[in-house]
Amino acid sequence: MLFKVISRPAHLASVKKVAVRSFASQSTAIPTPAPAEQKTINPKKYGGKYTVTLIPGDGVGQETAASLKDVFKAANVPVEFEQYDVSGLTSEDEDLFQESLASLRRNKVGIKGTLFTPTSRLGHKSFNVTMRKDLDIYASLSLCKNVPGVESRLKNVDIAIIRENTEGEYSGLEHQSVPGVVESLKIITRAKTERIARFAFDFAVKNNRKKVTAVHKANIMKLADGLFLRTCRDVAKEYEHHGITFNDMIVDNTAMQLVSRPQQFDVMVMPNLYGNIVSNVGAGLVGGPGLIPGCNIGREYAMFEPGCRHVGMDLLNKNAANPTALLLSSVMMLRHLNLDEYAARISNAVYETIETGTARTVDMGGKDTTREFTAAVMSKL
Numbered sequence: 001m002l003f004k005v006i007s008r009p010a011h012l013a014s015v016k017k018v019a020v021r022s023f024a025s026q027s028t029a030i031p032t033p034a035p036a037e038q039k040t041i042n043p044k045k046y047g048g049k050y051t052v053t054l055i056p057g058d059g060v061g062q063e064t065a066a067s068l069k070d071v072f073k074a075a076n077v078p079v080e081f082e083q084y085d086v087s088g089l090t091s092e093d094e095d096l097f098q099e100s101l102a103s104l105r106r107n108k109v110g111i112k113g114t115l116f117t118p119t120s121r122l123g124h125k126s127f128n129v130t131m132r133k134d135l136d137i138y139a140s141l142s143l144c145k146n147v148p149g150v151e152s153r154l155k156n157v158d159i160a161i162i163r164e165n166t167e168g169e170y171s172g173l174e175h176q177s178v179p180g181v182v183e184s185l186k187i188i189t190r191a192k193t194e195r196i197a198r199f200a201f202d203f204a205v206k207n208n209r210k211k212v213t214a215v216h217k218a219n220i221m222k223l224a225d226g227l228f229l230r231t232c233r234d235v236a237k238e239y240e241h242h243g244i245t246f247n248d249m250i251v252d253n254t255a256m257q258l259v260s261r262p263q264q265f266d267v268m269v270m271p272n273l274y275g276n277i278v279s280n281v282g283a284g285l286v287g288g289p290g291l292i293p294g295c296n297i298g299r300e301y302a303m304f305e306p307g308c309r310h311v312g313m314d315l316l317n318k319n320a321a322n323p324t325a326l327l328l329s330s331v332m333m334l335r336h337l338n339l340d341e342y343a344a345r346i347s348n349a350v351y352e353t354i355e356t357g358t359a360r361t362v363d364m365g366g367k368d369t370t371r372e373f374t375a376a377v378m379s380k381l
């Protein structure tokens, strides 16, 4: 495996190839994010290795990316990273951000941490959101599932949260009509709702899930969420013959149901902001943001990232972050690249490390550092 870091002197490390064993797969715990017809077309592959864009991100980003690179190296994963150390903390990284987008356009597949977005700098657009919009990576998936070995108040939680990633409340269309009055537009379109609903149902079919719940607030936003709900209902009819049931739920009730009876949910589909909130509730149910893998999928590009997108500035350089969310996101990426055996090795090692208590970071109730946890995962590969 090779790493290439942009913005720093590039260093390349080659690794001997070893035979890959086939493991009884625990990676079925991690779904394949997109059915074959939605998989990225022609991800960049050279000399038997995929080139993947890596953007570590702010906060816990560098340390969890280091864990990812160590684990990939130990598992001899045939992936070369093109690393871009973009940061949302400075306003000078626009050029580097554009370079990272160009890299993604070339490679088609990327993996990232979360980039910080200041609330105070008005002109600074979120790099995270810009990337999703510019590359039209429209479907976000967060997987909220109990992790054996991590204490949680509620058991048997296994929810795939699918969120529209490019419109809704994140349209960025705001203006002050007169001083003291601000209008902020939420955009819902039939076309984008149809494709996210199809993505959710295809995901359910592909991953043997049985129910899709559309989350909305159509009782108040009768036009916007009304269109979202009607479109989901229409798409649901196309999937009846697959034996998938469909229901819908108002977002406020959903919040209450999630914290009292989350086992009723299987696949959930919703507009952008609700998806962010629901995946954060989901993270709280199973043990926190360090455990939730995720990805963003479009027709041409796929970007893998922890599912509830926390920056974790408070953990910067503390060697205390939990790299599980990023490692399990990389497992999704490997499945997306049809590297299932590597995916199985890494997910088995991560789950086994946590379940047996070999190592657990503080958020999982343990005492181990990021590096100790990573070493334990590597020892189990």
Ligand SMILES: NC(=O)C1=CN([C@@H]2O[C@H](COP(=O)(O)OP(=O)(O)OC[C@H]3O[C@@H](n4cnc5c(N)ncnc54)[C@H](O)[C@@H]3O)[C@@H](O)[C@H]2O)C=CC1
Pocket: 059, 060, 064, 114, 115, 116, 117, 118, 128, 276, 280, 288, 289, 290, 308, 309, 310, 311, 312, 313, 314, 315, 320, 321, 322, 323, 325, 363
């Ligand atoms: N603040 C920002 O720039 C951004 C915020 N967001 C959104 O805002 C929400 C909240 O974000 P923030 O307030 O920045 O939360 P945050 O980054 O402060 O995280 C909340 C808590 O989770 C912990 N945490 C995060 N990642 C962890 C890890 N890998 N291991 C262990 N503990 C971890 C942090 O230490 C912190 O205590 C996110 O869910 C996201 O949707 C999204 C992108 C950027």
Ligand SMILES: O=C(O)CCC(=O)C(=O)O
Pocket: 115, 116, 117, 126, 127, 128, 129, 276, 309
């Ligand atoms: O990029 C940001 O700062 C916010 C994005 C966000 O809320 C999200 O990723 O869900």
